[in-house]
Amino acid sequence: MDAKKNIAPGLYVGWVSDESGYEKTRSREIIGQTLDRLKNNRMLITLYHKDYQSGSTVLVDFGEQLVIDRPKDWPDNISRVRVVFKDEGRLWNFFQVAVRSVSSDYVYTDVPVELFLLQRRDNYRVDVPSGSQVTFSHQGKNHVALRLENISAGGMLITLKGQVLRPGDLLTDLYISLPGGEREGLGKPTELKIGKAEVARTLRGDNHIHILFGIKFLLTPVEEDRVQRYVRSRELELLKKGVG
Numbered sequence: 001m002d003a004k005k006n007i008a009p010g011l012y013v014g015w016v017s018d019e020s021g022y023e024k025t026r027s028r029e030i031i032g033q034t035l036d037r038l039k040n041n042r043m044l045i046t047l048y049h050k051d052y053q054s055g056s057t058v059l060v061d062f063g064e065q066l067v068i069d070r071p072k073d074w075p076d077n078i079s080r081v082r083v084v085f086k087d088e089g090r091l092w093n094f095f096q097v098a099v100r101s102v103s104s105d106y107v108y109t110d111v112p113v114e115l116f117l118l119q120r121r122d123n124y125r126v127d128v129p130s131g132s133q134v135t136f137s138h139q140g141k142n143h144v145a146l147r148l149e150n151i152s153a154g155g156m157l158i159t160l161k162g163q164v165l166r167p168g169d170l171l172t173d174l175y176i177s178l179p180g181g182e183r184e185g186l187g188k189p190t191e192l193k194i195g196k197a198e199v200a201r202t203l204r205g206d207n208h209i210h211i212l213f214g215i216k217f218l219l220t221p222v223e224e225d226r227v228q229r230y231v232r233s234r235e236l237e238l239l240k241k242g243v244g
Helices: 028-040 221-241
Strands: 023-025 046-049 059-062 066-069 080-086 092-102 106-109 115-117 133-138 141-144 147-151 155-161 170-178 190-204 210-218
Touching: 028 059, 028 115, 080 106, 092 221, 147 170, 147 221, 190 221, 210 221
Parallel strands: none
Antiparallel strands: 023 115, 046 080, 059 066, 066 106, 080 092, 092 106, 092 115, 133 141, 133 170, 147 155, 155 210, 170 190, 190 210
């Protein structure tokens, strides 16, 4: 099989950002180069579909279709998979393809037409699991957020009842309890303790009773590492869960 015969330069050149915070490309040249590296360097890939996660496998060949070494526990009813892998820069990449056929040794899929790259951004926000909680101190009083909307490596968005905070206010002793993805069959509960943060902005909710507060973390190096680890882990959980 000629691995490159169907990978001609495409009309879409380079990477563009999408609304989800990913970088994506439809460049046939970039996709072809990526498949070349996956195949020639025997880079490990993982296949996801709903509740299924394969063990590490490899791309054996590609041309008119992808030829993937069949995982030992491959189910019979999968028609579409998300292929996830880390590139040379240790960044997560993925693409989605339809499964054409399966043999005793290989899984055959379409060639991807779109490739996604999870770029690292401090302001990239991830949704949190149901039941996540936030407590903090402000001017000597303890507060409990009604809801943690999302979190990033640089801050979070919370909901409170009434205008109890204003931009520039200092918050201390923040405690963030995150059930992780355990309820979804993914991840473990996480607890984040942050010494200081400040209110960056406020937004009034649709009901005009609850107000959204954008909180900027003032992190120590140790705190920053822990928050970044969680955001990256949660991002991957959501990536896996999103396979349909």
